[in-house]
Amino acid sequence: MRARVLVVDDDPALSEMLGIVLRNEGFEPSFVSDGDQALAAFHATKPDLVLLDLMLPGMDGIDVCRAIRAESAAPIVMLTARADTVDVVTGLDSGADDYIVKPFKPKELVARIRARLRQPANSAGEILQIGDLGIDVDGHSVTRDGETIALTPLEFDLLVALARKPRLVFTRDQLLEQVWGYRHVSDTRLVNVHVQRLRAKVERDPEHPEIVVTVRGVGYKAGTS
Amino acid sequence: MRASPVAAGRALRHRWRASLQTRVVATTLILSATVSVGIGATILHQVRSGLLSSATRAAQSELGSGIERAEGQFLALPDDNPSAVERTAYGVVTELSGQQGDYQVVMLPSDGGLASYGPEGAVVSIPSSLRAAVTRSGREAWTYIKLRNGLSRSAGLAIGAPVQAGAVRYQLYYLFPLAREAATLRLVERTMLFAGAALVLLLVGIAAVVTREVVRPVRQAAATAERLAAGRLKERMQVRGEDDLATLAESFNRMADTLQQQISKLREMSRLQRRFVADVSHELRTPITTIRMAADVLHESSEALPPEVTRSSELLQAQLDRFESLLADLLEISRYDAGAAVLEAEPIDLVHLVKQVITLAAPLADRRHSPIEADLPDTPVIVDVDARRIDRVLRNLVTNALEHGEGQPVEVRLRAGTDGVAVTVRDHGVGLRPGDASLVFGRFWRADPARARSTGGTGLGLSIALEDVRLHGGWLQAWGEPGQGTVFRMTLPLHAGGAVSSSPLPLEPVADTDAEMTGLR
16 A cells, blocks of 8 residues: 655745656655645645644744644654754754755655655554553553553654563664664764654653663663663 | 961951052152151261360360460470479460360370379270370370260260370370260250151051042952852942042943943843744744644655655655754754853763663664664763753764765774773764864764765754753863864763863874874885
């Protein structure tokens, strides 16, 4: 089945070009150019992934991102012209899974999209434990004391990656490769923001994390129960 | 308890140094007290000598007339009648003795064997030194004495002269009490002391008031300047009256106004600049993205196209890459120019980062036939840095070294010190001409303008690297000699916001065997 991608961008030339590239790569793109109509288009097309430009007429990209995230866990990849940390972090904080800075190479974009759409390998009923959390890899669910914690697929992947090798300390680059599918790209902001978001959901006290523990100067590891 | 006087002394010294008012008041106190004491002492001395000299003159004239009368009486005596002489002497003393008890008269014999005449207290009050002086000189002599009266003593003046009484010699003494003079002196003394103290107090008070008047606005100005410096640009001084200090306050406020205007103007300019950069960024990047994708699609299908179109699409690709990196570098440098660069430091292992950069540079090293020789510590070196920026700096230095390395090895060294960490990257290429070491960080600088630019560098890489390192509070330096290659050294503080005092690695390479051999040849 062809994966559906919703492109939210106000630049017609870029949208059209994105459409050509995405179709070539076997995706099924649909387009919306106005922030105000983005949510309606999202409902109508039920995309597997959203490509979202941050600067939009009407509703701002950040708000669109928040609105989509509020009702769906669908992966969101932001397109941004600004690599400034504030913009990137704001975008990630509003719920985006990944971002790509213009101008990008088409291959890079496709790699990011594929990484987000990648189906997890068959895990054969794998059940993981991290701290006091239970992780059902197949069922894509995380529970604490019988209560389900809702995570986005990316946050889930991040947690699973850590939980699978509880004694291993992951560097940010290793996490980028395993979870985001990046190679040879150092972007610690991406990892940091998502770890903060994950902690906000799974930690009892995000100020004193026990599930995702920082190893100073190296990276992160799973907390011991 | 032992420390408290020391502490008090220190506090006093501090007050002395820190407070203009204290200093002025204390100086006034010391000076005016010294002058008052001096003037007082002089006046007292004058009054005292004036009083005493008039008393002495009165005594002398009294004695003179006394001697005259005594000698007249003695002359009238028949010769050689000792009892008559004694009677006369007694009579003279009685006659001369003060009517109102103003003074006492004593007749003493010059040689032993004769009696003394006069009140008992007065006789014992005459010091032997005076008697000796009168005897020796044979003329009048005087001195100040203590007048004895029973047990009490009071100030007095004794004056005496020899008197010829026929065959024998007597000495006639007058003893004057100086009680009145002493009382006058005491009164003058008390008055002077009081007046002096009042004067000193007055002067100190005036000094305190005047300095406070002067110091208060100065202190206010200092405090206001302090607040202005802390960024509270709306702070102003109070202007009161129209005197010099009001002028100070007005000038100060005008200066603050100008400063505030300049700063807000600069802020506005910087804001506009940043805004412009962001807008340009967005406006340029979107079309470039489209162009880039279109070029890519063309390139993908180039097999079906004629060779010149294929080559064209390749050129388009390559130049788009160059254009993109130039745009990225321009935006980065303008961010620095606008002061909009923010350091996002977090602890990372610098050894790991250097290894990663070397790994990524391996393909280029292969192409250039320049092996990279790494000399790194075995243990992690954790440094608070902005990983993105330092990664960019290291990549830039290593790429530069490989491109100018002429196929010779490139050496990468890392050493940690107590407060800093240094990374040096050395190539053995053509090196730098004298004076170029400071120019390499200039924008769009090229070692040899005539030399073809084979690499894709933008000419901004080292300028950005320098800004990146400076943002960390570190140093980026270059060394080079023709034929000796080039060394770049990055020194970073271990902790964000820290400072480096010295670099753990030398900038100039220590004379290694290669260099020595070159020197011998």
